[in-house]
Amino acid sequence: MSELLLSTRNLRKDFSGFSAIQGIDFSLNSGQVKGVMGPNGAGKSTFLKLLSGELQPTDGEIWLKGETITESGVEQVSRAGVSYLPQRPRLFRSLTVRENLTGAAQTGQLLDVSGVRETVERLMELVGLKWSADKRAGELPGGEGRLLDLAMALGTRPDVLLADEPTAGIDETSAGRIVQLLSDLSRPSSDEKFRFEGMVFVEHDMSVLDDLADEIGLLKEGKLLAEGEPEQLRQSETFRHYADNHRTSGDHDGNLFTNV
Amino acid sequence: MELISQISFGLFNGAVWGSVLALLSSGLNVVFGLMGTVNVAHGSFYMIGAFTSLVVFKGLGTFWPSLAISPLVVGLLAVLVGAIIRPVRGKTLVAVMITFGAMLTLQGSALIIWGSRPRRLPLPFMESFSVFGSGYSYYRLLVAAISGLVLLSLWFLLRRSSLGVLLRATRADSQLSQSIGIPVQKVNLIGFGLGGSLAGLSGSLMAPLVSLTPDMGLRIFATVFLIVILGGLGRIWRAALVAFVFAATRSLTTAFLDPTKGLILTFSIAILAILFESGTGE
Amino acid sequence: MRWSSRALKWKVIAFSVLSAYLAVLPIFAGRFQLVLFTEILIWGTYALSFDLVFGYAGLLSFGQSIFFGIGGYSILYGLKLGFGPALSLTFVFLVACIAGLVIGAAIVRAKGSRFFLITLVGSILFYILATDNSWLTGGTDGMVVPGKFLGLERYYYLVLGITLVLVGLVWLLVNSPIGLGLKLIRDNRERARLLGYSVKKFRILAFSIGAGIAGLAGGLYGYTTGFVSAGFFHWTKSADAVVWTVLGGTGTVVGPFLGAALLTFVKNTVSALTGKFYTATIGLLLIATITLFPDGITGILQRLLEKIRGSADE
Numbered sequence A: 001m002s003e004l005l006l007s008t009r010n011l012r013k014d015f016s017g018f019s020a021i022q023g024i025d026f027s028l029n030s031g032q033v034k035g036v037m038g039p040n041g042a043g044k045s046t047f048l049k050l051l052s053g054e055l056q057p058t059d060g061e062i063w064l065k066g067e068t069i070t071e072s073g074v075e076q077v078s079r080a081g082v083s084y085l086p087q088r089p090r091l092f093r094s095l096t097v098r099e100n101l102t103g104a105a106q107t108g109q110l111l112d113v114s115g116v117r118e119t120v121e122r123l124m125e126l127v128g129l130k131w132s133a134d135k136r137a138g139e140l141p142g143g144e145g146r147l148l149d150l151a152m153a154l155g156t157r158p159d160v161l162l163a164d165e166p167t168a169g170i171d172e173t174s175a176g177r178i179v180q181l182l183s184d185l186s187r188p189s190s191d192e193k194f195r196f197e198g199m200v201f202v203e204h205d206m207s208v209l210d211d212l213a214d215e216i217g218l219l220k221e222g223k224l225l226a227e228g229e230p231e232q233l234r235q236s237e238t239f240r241h242y243a244d245n246h247r248t249s250g251d252h253d254g255n256l257f258t259n260v
Numbered sequence B: 001m002e003l004i005s006q007i008s009f010g011l012f013n014g015a016v017w018g019s020v021l022a023l024l025s026s027g028l029n030v031v032f033g034l035m036g037t038v039n040v041a042h043g044s045f046y047m048i049g050a051f052t053s054l055v056v057f058k059g060l061g062t063f064w065p066s067l068a069i070s071p072l073v074v075g076l077l078a079v080l081v082g083a084i085i086r087p088v089r090g091k092t093l094v095a096v097m098i099t100f101g102a103m104l105t106l107q108g109s110a111l112i113i114w115g116s117r118p119r120r121l122p123l124p125f126m127e128s129f130s131v132f133g134s135g136y137s138y139y140r141l142l143v144a145a146i147s148g149l150v151l152l153s154l155w156f157l158l159r160r161s162s163l164g165v166l167l168r169a170t171r172a173d174s175q176l177s178q179s180i181g182i183p184v185q186k187v188n189l190i191g192f193g194l195g196g197s198l199a200g201l202s203g204s205l206m207a208p209l210v211s212l213t214p215d216m217g218l219r220i221f222a223t224v225f226l227i228v229i230l231g232g233l234g235r236i237w238r239a240a241l242v243a244f245v246f247a248a249t250r251s252l253t254t255a256f257l258d259p260t261k262g263l264i265l266t267f268s269i270a271i272l273a274i275l276f277e278s279g280t281g282e
Numbered sequence C: 001m002r003w004s005s006r007a008l009k010w011k012v013i014a015f016s017v018l019s020a021y022l023a024v025l026p027i028f029a030g031r032f033q034l035v036l037f038t039e040i041l042i043w044g045t046y047a048l049s050f051d052l053v054f055g056y057a058g059l060l061s062f063g064q065s066i067f068f069g070i071g072g073y074s075i076l077y078g079l080k081l082g083f084g085p086a087l088s089l090t091f092v093f094l095v096a097c098i099a100g101l102v103i104g105a106a107i108v109r110a111k112g113s114r115f116f117l118i119t120l121v122g123s124i125l126f127y128i129l130a131t132d133n134s135w136l137t138g139g140t141d142g143m144v145v146p147g148k149f150l151g152l153e154r155y156y157y158l159v160l161g162i163t164l165v166l167v168g169l170v171w172l173l174v175n176s177p178i179g180l181g182l183k184l185i186r187d188n189r190e191r192a193r194l195l196g197y198s199v200k201k202f203r204i205l206a207f208s209i210g211a212g213i214a215g216l217a218g219g220l221y222g223y224t225t226g227f228v229s230a231g232f233f234h235w236t237k238s239a240d241a242v243v244w245t246v247l248g249g250t251g252t253v254v255g256p257f258l259g260a261a262l263l264t265f266v267k268n269t270v271s272a273l274t275g276k277f278y279t280a281t282i283g284l285l286l287i288a289t290i291t292l293f294p295d296g297i298t299g300i301l302q303r304l305l306e307k308i309r310g311s312a313d314e
Helices: A044-052 A074-080 A097-105 A113-127 A142-155 A172-186 A206-212 A230-235 A237-246 B002-035 B042-060 B066-088 B092-114 B138-160 B162-172 B174-180 B184-209 B216-231 B236-256 B259-278 C002-028 C031-056 C064-080 C085-107 C112-132 C152-174 C177-187 C189-194 C199-225 C235-248 C255-269 C276-292 C296-313
Strands: A004-015 A018-029 A033-037 A059-064 A082-085 A160-164 A198-202 A215-220 A223-228 B128-131 B134-137
Touching (some): A004 A044, A004 A198, A018 A044, A018 A059, A018 A198, A018 A223, A033 A044, A044 A082, A044 A160, A044 A198, A074 C189, A113 A142, A142 A160, A223 A230, A230 A237, B002 B042, B002 B066, B002 B162, B002 B216, B042 B092, B042 B216, B066 B184, B092 B216, B092 C235, B092 C276, B134 B138, B138 B162, B138 B184, B162 B184, B216 B236, B236 B259, B259 C112, C002 C031, C031 C199, C064 C085, C064 C112, C064 C235, C085 C112, C112 C235, C189 C199, C235 C276
Parallel strands (some): A160 A198
Antiparallel strands (some): A215 A223, B128 B134
């Protein structure tokens, strides 16, 4: 039931002059959701980019369902079943919402026109964009744009979803919807067509991490310092040390917010 | 000694032609560097420069004033084109098409005014000197000298003057420049005007040496664009170097090959070079 | 969804009406109009080839004249080899498609401005090659296409038939998943790749079909005028395709025809515009269209229709 879905071994990424990611061993099992947190510049986005194939590691290995994807570029990784949701939505701005989704849904099944249409309808319902079906993607406000991006990522039926700060910088309603969706679709018990098997996401917002993640990893200066269930992690020495050094403000719920 | 004579003749002409091409390619690069647009009308600016010399010659009886008038006239024209492009700077293909339209308009206008029959301008002076048994015209030497001087001035302008700093800053990062308070719009237009003036001057310089037709612009544009790509879009001085090499090669091959075959050969090699340079970038 | 099926119905109706009109045209049209319409259909098809490559696939190709010329000479040699007209035209399409495939495979990897340059230089190159090898091409004087003159009406119907079929096929293509793929690539190449679309394959496909259509236009032009020359390769042909398409509306199936129709009509009737004034006029038109109505005539019509529909709904 809980097989290894995605894993890295000694993953390393150097840019000229400095090492962004230093020897990370990471694993994601089927049915698991892992959150990654850390200060700015820790390498969180870089980590996700390495997993998605956007960046090539300097050293180390990445494995997906038993196959190595270390050398793979984005198209191969995408086809292998990994969808990446970046911080800034990448939409087909001059095309309508429906066309965007059709584009995502029809990959790999160009000829099944009616099947694709059905998928698109369900996706629109899922993210609540049905009313905007014929709106140009470029005209969507921030939150809906990200919902569309998420829908597109789901449209390719990935096994693994990589999300980079899915709730950052958008209105509360959309953020709430996204968290709800991610939560629903990551549950093994959910029979929704677009369920994915595992997710790795980067977040600053502690409450989101609490809600979604089975386990949280703390990334600092390219190294995975600690990993564990949210409660466990909060008790740990490392986390306390980190929290003390990075606490800048808390919201009114008392949750920890790192300085963005 | 026949061979040496031919080679040195070819090299000399190559140097002259190369210096003019360097002027033209620099003009195109200045514009590209600033606006990110390839100005298809650049060749037409060259053509207008040449025809301006014709007009000046016919009107004033002498050729020389056109060397000052052309850069001005064409420069202003270029500013106009630059102003039209400004709103669509971001979408390169659209801007290219506008410059394409400008090219058609300019060429078409020249066609209306002067017709398609080739015109000729007499050499401002006929004296020549001989080296290794070949005659070289002093005028060509002058062309090379003037081009060289202008290129040098351009270098100083870009490297040492405050305008040059502005131009280079805007090229590097226009958003940043804007936030510092640099009048990006104005600088862009000045750059466009500068590029145009260089083309206009080239046209005037070459006017006594070639036959003037309205479509001379497009033909030379293909060559100049080629040189600019081979040197690297935006790399002014590398392109200038390529210009010289290109011209030398052309002159030497024309000396030994029939000019049409030479042109075919050059273009084919150039296409291959561009493809090779593009690599696998999609 | 209600909207798009209604719009679709209107489009089909408009298309049928237009086709019917064009079908019965020869009955009441004079010689001059018949030739004019034949030309408009051919040039519209030719412009369509450019639109497919640029408006849909996002490749600014200055090289459609290359395939127009290849098409023209293919029909010449096809007929000379003894193929009948039908076979010759098929031959033309195939030859042009294959040429497009070969050339496209080599050049689509080049980015925007480089691609443009390669097609520009390529088109000049082909023109020089064509004028230089007059044993093959007859140079600028050209060669006569074999075959009897079959009558303006016959030629008109031939061209009309082929054009309608082509338009139908292209329309099907751009509204198919492949067409969507092209639109995706044109809008955001990186994201399309992220979704798994092979940019290279789609571009080569679009380019070679565009080449085939341009070639077919060239073949038809040579066939119906009975004459082919190196002029078929001249860069001004490429320029025409660009202007007609932009004027009519890029990224549409009907736009190229509107642009070609308007300008061909004007060129042939307004005598001031023949010859000298043509180039400058289309230059200004191009600039005006891009800056003022970027969606071309189809854009204007669409907005008009929306206004009408809007006031009708009230």
